[in-house]
Amino acid sequence: MGRLLVLLFVYLSAYLVLRRLWPGVIRGWRHGVLLGLMGLSFAAWLVPALTGYGLHHTPPLLVPVKLFAVSWSIASLLVMLLGLPLLGMSLWGARRRQSTPPPVNLERRGLLVKAGQAMPVLAVSASSVGVAGGSLGFTVREVEVKLRGLPAALEGFRIGQITDVHVGPFISPEYLRGAVDAMNAAGVDLQVMTGDLIDDVGQVDATMAALASNTARxxxxxxxxxxxxxxxxxxxxxxxxxxxRRNAPVRLLVDETQVLEHAGQRIRVVGVDYPMSRSRSGRSQRVRDERMKESAEASFQGGDPDDFVLCLSHHPDFFSHAAQRGARLTLAGHTHGGQVAFLGIPLFGFAFKHMLGRYRFRDSHLYVSGGTGHWLPFRIGVPPEVTLLTLRGA
Structure with a gap:
């Protein structure tokens, strides 16, 4: 319910901004259309929250309504964030003119009016572009990882990574199957899924069937x-x-290891649990670090020094623990790359130490995927991806 109240605040704030800066919108039929669209968007969030219907799974006929609600909500947020400073300047200028009327600067006033009129158009355009970018499907991204001292047997070894699929309101099991098919078509040697597979557990069977369709060696x-x-x-x-039980070619690793052999070379794949798994309330930095350390100690036990170690972790900050214990490559997700980037630089890069792409610490490498799906279909500059990683000697 808290999220709905925040959303309502955003809608009302955007309405007040438009009322002041774009007064034509509250006249005649435009006002009725604005209120109707606002009500439809809010209902698209309210009804699932109250009834549970469509909360984690959106029926196909309602997908356009949900996409509209996402677009409207993001546009309202942008109107609020961009419009409040303009509104403040407008109110300050009006009060100043009332107290001591200065000479009217028509050029400055004209710029303010034009900015106020352009702001809703900019917000709607950005929202539409972002929703389209999040809804048009994934891209297949080729990544070459050059590793010093890579065993000759692993030269050209290929790994297909999917992560943050979020089967649920906007992502179907068929979408997931398409991602697995893309890795199958690429002929990768190993496929990995690094967490946040599903939001709607009512679709578990179809989701698992999609994973089981993999044909990797x-x-x-x-x-x-x-x-x-x-x-x-x-x-x-x-x-x-x-x-x-069906001997499907899929295995879940929870703080444990799977050893593979490829052309005579052993590959030790370490899979760690999410660090906040024991309690949803355990989200502090200290608790997270403690649980990462526990996972590292449990999962990296034993092993042959000649093994090539690959680590799978949902949270990318596990990289430091993996690197300390000899993992040459760590694959992660979780961040969605921030879902918004300009010129390849994530807008919210400050939120995570490792946000998107490749990182290196000495001879250990990390790749953070931008995610294969999403729980909110809004992306600009960070498309959903299926990642194909090829190992090369440096």
Whole structure:
């Protein structure tokens, strides 16, 4: 309910901004259309929250309504954020003129009026572009990882990564199957899924069937993300267990290791649990670091020094623990790359130490995917991706 109140505040703030800076919108039929669209958008969020219908799974006929609600909400937020400074300048100028009327600067006033009129158009355009960017499907991204001292047997070894799929309101199991098909078509040696697979546990069976359709030589290895823990951990674990009973080429790693052999070279794949898994309230930096350390100690035990170590972690900040314990490559997700970037630079890059792309610490490398799906279909400059990583000797 708290989120709905915040959303209502955003809508009302945007309305007041428009009322002041774009007064024509509150006249005649335009006013009725504005209020009607605002009401439709709010209802698209309110009804699922009250009834549960469409909360984690959107029926196909309602998808356009949900996409409209996302676009309207983002546009309202932009109108509020961009318009409030303009509104403040307008009110300050009006009060100043009332107290001591200065000479009227028509050029400055004209610029303010034009900025106020352009702002809603800019907000709607940015929102529409972002929603389109989040709804048009994934791209296949080729990444070459050059590793010093790479065993000769692993030269050209290919890994397909999907992450942050979020099967649910906007992402279907068919979309996931398309991502797996893309990795199949690329002929990767190993497929990995680095967490946040599903939001709607009612679609677990179809989701697991999509994972099981992989044809990689070494199958698929998966780890858990925060959304599996929050949306229905028992159902997700049951889905993975059902695949194991059928000998499907999919295995879930929870603070454990899977050893593969490729052309005579052992590959030790370490999969770690999400660091806040035990309690949804345990979100502090201290608790997160403690749980990452516990996962590292549990999952990196043993092993042969000649093994090539690959680490799978949903949270990218596990990289430091993996690198300290000999992981040559760590694959992660979780951040969605911020979902907005300009000139390749994430707008919200300050939110995570490792936000998007490649990082390196000595001879250890990290790749953070921008995510294969999303829980909110809004992306600018960070398209959903299926990542194909090729190992090369440096």
């Amino acid at each position: 070494h199958g698929m290895l998966a780890v858990l993300g925060n959304h599996e823990h929050w949306r229905g951990l028992e159902e997700v674990l049951g889905g993975y267990e059902a695949l194991a």
